[in-house]
Amino acid sequence: MLLAVLNGATLVLASYALASKGAAGLAGAYVIMGVIQTAVNIPFMAWLLRRKFAPAASEEEVAIA
Numbered sequence: 001m002l003l004a005v006l007n008g009a010t011l012v013l014a015s016y017a018l019a020s021k022g023a024a025g026l027a028g029a030y031v032i033m034g035v036i037q038t039a040v041n042i043p044f045m046a047w048l049l050r051r052k053f054a055p056a057a058s059e060e061e062v063a064i065a
Helices: 002-017 023-053 059-064
Strands: none
Touching: 002 023
């Protein structure tokens, strides 16, 4: 949900900033949104994949801790 809010806020802010350029400004706002979305999603997906495929703690390690 936070990624969707980030996309929406980025699009609104970029559209507002580029409103004077008309349709080209709106297209630029979508490009900016896509770049920011990619920059945020790559580390997030890497974190999810590391978490999913990380080796689980064995029972011995849990008992020691």
